[in-house]
Amino acid sequence: MSRIGNLPIEVPAGVTVVCKNNIVTVTGPKGNLVQSVDPSITVEISGGKVALSRSNEEKQTKAYHGLYRALINNMVVGVSKGYTKELELVGVGYRASNKGNIVELALGYTHNIFIELPDEVKVTTKSERNKNPLITLESCDKQLLGHICAKLRSFRMPEPYKGKGVKFVGEEIRRKSGKSATAK
Numbered sequence: 001m002s003r004i005g006n007l008p009i010e011v012p013a014g015v016t017v018v019c020k021n022n023i024v025t026v027t028g029p030k031g032n033l034v035q036s037v038d039p040s041i042t043v044e045i046s047g048g049k050v051a052l053s054r055s056n057e058e059k060q061t062k063a064y065h066g067l068y069r070a071l072i073n074n075m076v077v078g079v080s081k082g083y084t085k086e087l088e089l090v091g092v093g094y095r096a097s098n099k100g101n102i103v104e105l106a107l108g109y110t111h112n113i114f115i116e117l118p119d120e121v122k123v124t125t126k127s128e129r130n131k132n133p134l135i136t137l138e139s140c141d142k143q144l145l146g147h148i149c150a151k152l153r154s155f156r157m158p159e160p161y162k163g164k165g166v167k168f169v170g171e172e173i174r175r176k177s178g179k180s181a182t183a184k
Helices: 059-080 142-154
Strands: 016-020 023-028 031-036 041-046 049-054 083-090 095-099 102-106 113-116 122-126 134-139 165-168
Touching: 016 041, 023 059, 031 059, 041 059, 049 059, 059 142, 083 142, 095 122, 095 134, 134 142, 142 165
Parallel strands: none
Antiparallel strands: 016 023, 023 031, 041 049, 083 134, 083 165, 095 102, 102 113, 122 134
């Protein structure tokens, strides 16, 4: 029995959920998202709630039950409230700036990195004196937002000795002690 899959999804005011031919469309004030659902899962929309049920008790179908419930819930939250992630650049000389949806990163390489973000993602950069530069990403699509954060982070992963790199705000980096200076 899937505990996640059996939970109904509350649909807030201003959000519409439509399921047609195993394609779920969620529309709200922040945007419009579409997700296809496996045929073994049925989506029922009634009374401001979305409920999912499965057709059989196979292991894969049980996994899909919880997966699609979580994906549809993320879509409903995304189009109503939206998602925000903040990345922090830790390191001497690390900078970030943006012009529209093009982000420019200076991460200690010989060249700056330019990356163009999709239109669904809104980006802002903030650089203050004596503070690490911040990149704030906002979107209604949680999957896309996580993918873009992982891509930006992959340019300079946080390293365990000095803690330099691109990290999430509030993330704790496990630090290593480095060389031990024992001389005999």
